Amino acid sequence: MRHRLKDVAERAGVSVKTVSNVVNGYVHVRPDTRARVEEAIAELNYRPNLSARHLRKGRTGVIALAVPELDIPYFAELARHVVTAAAAYGWTVLIDQTGGRREQERVVASGITDHLIDGLIFSPLALTAEDLASLDGTPMVLLGERVEHGPADRVVIDNVTAAREITEHLIKLGHRRIAAIGSQRTDEGASARLRLAGYTDALRAAGLDYDETLVAPASAWHRADGAAAMRALLTSGVRPDAVFCFNDTLALGALRALHEAGLRVPEDVAVVGFDDIEDGRFSIPTLSTVAPDKERIAQLAVELLANRLDGDRAAPTKELSAPYRLEIRESTQGR
Amino acid sequence: MRHRLKDVAERAGVSVKTVSNVVNGYVHVRPDTRARVEEAIAELNYRPNLSARHLRKGRTGVIALAVPELDIPYFAELARHVVTAAAAYGWTVLIDQTGGRREQERVVASGITDHLIDGLIFSPLALTAEDLASLDGTPMVLLGERVEHGPADRVVIDNVTAAREITEHLIKLGHRRIAAIGSQRTDEGASARLRLAGYTDALRAAGLDYDETLVAPASAWHRADGAAAMRALLTSGVRPDAVFCFNDTLALGALRALHEAGLRVPEDVAVVGFDDIEDGRFSIPTLSTVAPDKERIAQLAVELLANRLDGDRAAPTKELSAPYRLEIRESTQGR
DNA sequence: CACCGTTTCTACAACGTTGTAGGCAACGTT
DNA sequence: AACGTTGCCTACAACGTTGTAGAAACGGTG
Numbered sequence: 229m230r231h232r233l234k235d236v237a238e239r240a241g242v243s244v245k246t247v248s249n250v251v252n253g254y255v256h257v258r259p260d261t262r263a264r265v266e267e268a269i270a271e272l273n274y275r276p277n278l279s280a281r282h283l284r285k286g287r288t289g290v291i292a293l294a295v296p297e298l299d300i301p302y303f304a305e306l307a308r309h310v311v312t313a314a315a316a317y318g319w320t321v322l323i324d325q326t327g328g329r330r331e332q333e334r335v336v337a338s339g340i341t342d343h344l345i346d347g348l349i350f351s352p353l354a355l356t357a358e359d360l361a362s363l364d365g366t367p368m369v370l371l372g373e374r375v376e377h378g379p380a381d382r383v384v385i386d387n388v389t390a391a392r393e394i395t396e397h398l399i400k401l402g403h404r405r406i407a408a409i410g411s412q413r414t415d416e417g418a419s420a421r422l423r424l425a426g427y428t429d430a431l432r433a434a435g436l437d438y439d440e441t442l443v444a445p446a447s448a449w450h451r452a453d454g455a456a457a458m459r460a461l462l463t464s465g466v467r468p469d470a471v472f473c474f475n476d477t478l479a480l481g482a483l484r485a486l487h488e489a490g491l492r493v494p495e496d497v498a499v500v501g502f503d504d505i506e507d508g509r510f511s512i513p514t515l516s517t518v519a520p521d522k523e524r525i526a527q528l529a530v531e532l533l534a535n536r537l538d539g540d541r542a543a544p545t546k547e548l549s550a551p552y553r554l555e556i557r558e559s560t561q562g563r
Numbered sequence: 564m565r566h567r568l569k570d571v572a573e574r575a576g577v578s579v580k581t582v583s584n585v586v587n588g589y590v591h592v593r594p595d596t597r598a599r600v601e602e603a604i605a606e607l608n609y610r611p612n613l614s615a616r617h618l619r620k621g622r623t624g625v626i627a628l629a630v631p632e633l634d635i636p637y638f639a640e641l642a643r644h645v646v647t648a649a650a651a652y653g654w655t656v657l658i659d660q661t662g663g664r665r666e667q668e669r670v671v672a673s674g675i676t677d678h679l680i681d682g683l684i685f686s687p688l689a690l691t692a693e694d695l696a697s698l699d700g701t702p703m704v705l706l707g708e709r710v711e712h713g714p715a716d717r718v719v720i721d722n723v724t725a726a727r728e729i730t731e732h733l734i735k736l737g738h739r740r741i742a743a744i745g746s747q748r749t750d751e752g753a754s755a756r757l758r759l760a761g762y763t764d765a766l767r768a769a770g771l772d773y774d775e776t777l778v779a780p781a782s783a784w785h786r787a788d789g790a791a792a793m794r795a796l797l798t799s800g801v802r803p804d805a806v807f808c809f810n811d812t813l814a815l816g817a818l819r820a821l822h823e824a825g826l827r828v829p830e831d832v833a834v835v836g837f838d839d840i841e842d843g844r845f846s847i848p849t850l851s852t853v854a855p856d857k858e859r860i861a862q863l864a865v866e867l868l869a870n871r872l873d874g875d876r877a878a879p880t881k882e883l884s885a886p887y888r889l890e891i892r893e894s895t896q897g898r
Numbered sequence: 899c900a901c902c903g904t905t906t907c908t909a910c911a912a913c914g915t916t917g918t919a920g921g922c923a924a925c926g927t928t
Numbered sequence: 929a930a931c932g933t934t935g936c937c938t939a940c941a942a943c944g945t946t947g948t949a950g951a952a953a954c955g956g957t958g
Contacts, residue, residue, distance in 0.1 A: 232943095232944055232945090233944065233945070233946095234944080242907075242908090243907065243908045243909075244908090244909095244944090244945085244946095245907080245908060245909080245910095245945095245946075245947095246906085246907060246908075248945070248946060249906095249907085249946095252946080255905095256904090256905055256906055256907085257905095257906070257907085258905085258906065258907090261906080261907085276944085276945075277618070277943085277944050277945070278679045279614040279615075279617040279618045279623065279679065279943090279944080279945090280614075280618050280913090280943070280944035280945040280946090281944080281945055281946080282614040282913090282945090283612070283614045283615050283618055283912095283913050283914065283915085283943090283944080283945070284912080284913055284944080284945045284946050284947085285913085285945080285946070285947095286913080288614065288679075290657075290679070297643070298633065298639045298642050298643055298658075299636060299639040299640045299642075299643055299841065301634060301636065301639075304633045304634040304636075304639045305634045307633050307634075307658075307660075308632070308633055308634050308660060311660050320657075320659070321659075322625075322655075322657040322658070323633075323642075323657070323658035324655070324656075325642075325643060325646050344613045344614065344623075344625070450841075451841060451842075451844070451845040452845075455845065480842075480845055481845055483845075483847065484845045484846075484847060487847045506634065506785075506786060507786075507815075507842055509786070510786040510787075510790065510815055510816055510818075510819045511819075511846070511847070512818065512819060512822045512846070512847045567913095567914060567915090568914065568915070568916095569914080577937080577938090578937065578938045578939080579914090579915085579916095579938090579939095580915095580916075580917095580937080580938065580939080581936085581937060581938075583915070583916060584916095584936095584937085587916080590935095591934090591935055591936055591937080592935095592936070592937085593935085593936065593937090596936080596937085611914085611915075612913090612914050612915070614913090614914080614915090615913070615914035615915040615916090615943090616914080616915055616916080617915090617943090618913090618914080618915070618942095618943050618944065618945085619914080619915045619916050619917085619942080619943055620915080620916070620917095620943085621943080
């Protein structure tokens with residue numbers, strides 16, 4: 229039931245190549261021939277075989293976006309923007325979930341997607357620069373700062389400055405015992421390290437002591453981890469008057485734990501997050517946060533990939549920075 | 564820098580086909596030949612060209628999942644389960660966002676994905692049975708009930724009964740003026756219609772009047788729509804003592820609007836949702852909801868697709884039902 | 899009218915893979 | 929010694945597409 233160029237050609241009484249020319253918009257085809265071919269195409273409901281086209285042309289028109297987890301809203305929102313940005317280039321986006329596991333990330337980066345996609349936009353959690361260096365070929369754009377001085381183009385935001393600014397916001401409101409939730413071992417998360425650096429920068433600049441007991445680790449950054457970390461802080465006896473959570477889902481979990489402990493936000497404890505996911509605009513209270521320009525991040529990533537595909541693949545790697553802004557909402561207001 | 568079977572063959576001193584046989588695990592290859600070939604494969608870091616393989620075999624090993632929006636958490640969570648379930652069959656999942664727009668859905672269902680994927684798991688919003696009937700070939704499994712008596716296998720949950728049960732839960736708690744948020748024109752959303760039917764069934768069975776002014780429409784089912792619908796209900800003067808929102812994001816928006824109006828949940832107004840997304844387990848208050856077994860839905864969908872691919876493509880279409888349960892949390896408790 | 903450039907179309911080969919058919923040894927059986 | 933069987937391997941063709949080369953028809957120019 230599926231037709232090929234040959235079927236269309238026979239029906240229209242022309243050669244296979246002429247049909248191919250019509251399909252590809254080649255100019256030198258007589259109008260009446262073109263019409264006949266188009267009619268045959270319509271009658272047979274012909275659509276080209278992308279695998280064959282790819283085999284011949286070396287391009288698939290498909291790029292992949294690999295993220296740790298789709299049900300972390302930040303990545304889902306980012307995915308939507310990447311799909312939109314890629315559409316402008318006529319690309320379809322294959323979305324891949326790595327689970328943040330190094331093995332799976334390696335497979336995605338090098339294996340399964342091979343020869344099926346033209347390029348890859350990759351948000352790695354566990355992958356090392358070495359893993360990436362061992363890859364041949366497939367053009368790639370990295371998101372975030374897990375892999376430094378990597379062998380690929382990258383889009384980042386200035387995590388350190390953003391984290392400093394949101395912490396300064398808390399300090400300006402009069403908070404003095406500011407906790408941080410989401411720290412990780414250095415080899416796990418570069419984002420965590422950078423955001424922690426911004427946090428300590430702000431404290432230092434304001435003449436506040438860095439108190440290690442106020443910093444709570446969180447290996448994953450889900451709501452449950454944020455709630456657990458907040459509970460741990462509260463039961464440990466330290467009484468913060470504000471909390472900087474390294475992402476919004478952690479913050480939403482923290483809000484929940486504070487609520488369960490009978491503490492009011494922001495009156496008793498102010499809370500800020502990072503990412504500006506949609507939930508934070510409707511949570512109770514709404515969440516103050518750092519809002520990276522996800523649309524811009526997606527655009528830049530797609531653009532870098534396009535340049536790499538069309539241009540010099542051996543050109544030196546580029547690193548572009550996307551803007552962000554502070555989004556101040558109820559969880560820090562009214563004090 | 565990318566090698567082909569031919570390169571491996573030359574290096575190992577065998578024919579191209581022998582390398583192919585090694586790659587595909589064909590039994591009749593002498594151990595030492597096999598070893599030589601494998602060594603060459605490793606040295607050249609050879610990986611097969613999937614497009615060529617597909618062209619030859621007619622299979623890609625890729626299936627697509629098309630959903631309206633990834634940043635609706637329900638779909639993101641579902642996507643994760645589908646990816647997991649598909650992995651058991653060695654399939655990669657290409658995730659596609661349709662935006663719920665009919666044109667885009669048609670494109671996805673028939674066009675771009677063509678010849679690139681073996682099959683499609685599809686959660687349509689706007690597509691009609693006609694649109695689907697016009698498709699040739701690609702095996703497909705539908706999720707949800709937008710397209711009835713469609714030309715494809717389908718996985719559903721019993722929306723009517725589930726909606727009735729969650730409404731009965733509210734009635735049992737003593738609520739008498741139960742609002743509904745999320746109704747839609749019949750041609751837009753079958754889920755809306757079925758959930759509304761379950762709601763009215765429950766009212767009727769309890770001898771409660773159906774009050775049209777208590778039913779608020781919502782064309783999309785996002786948080787913002789839920790908040791707007793709730794505000795509209797409140798300002799219209801009707802004073803519900805409970806609200807059944809047709810999905811969780813609507814409910815989270817409604818929670819927000821109630822909070823802004825100074826009403827307590829569940830003391831003043833009880834709220835229930837539908838979908839059991841993760842947000843609802845951490846919201847303030849946590850959200851009572853209908854919890855469809857998303858893992859099972861994904862499994863069934865993948866299974867149906869596998870059967871369709873391996874078996875008789877002309878066999879009569881099947882419809883499977885996935886289980887659900889009520890998840891009672893704070894937004895209806897304590898009354 | 900001979901010539902040349904342009905337009906329109908076609909035949910062929912190639913992209914990298916695998917199914918089919920078959921060849922050649924080596925072995926066991928008669 | 930002749931024969932069939934099995935194990936191992938190779939040559940060839942084909943999947944559906946498009947780039948290249950070139951043929952045929954056409955129009956304009958000297």
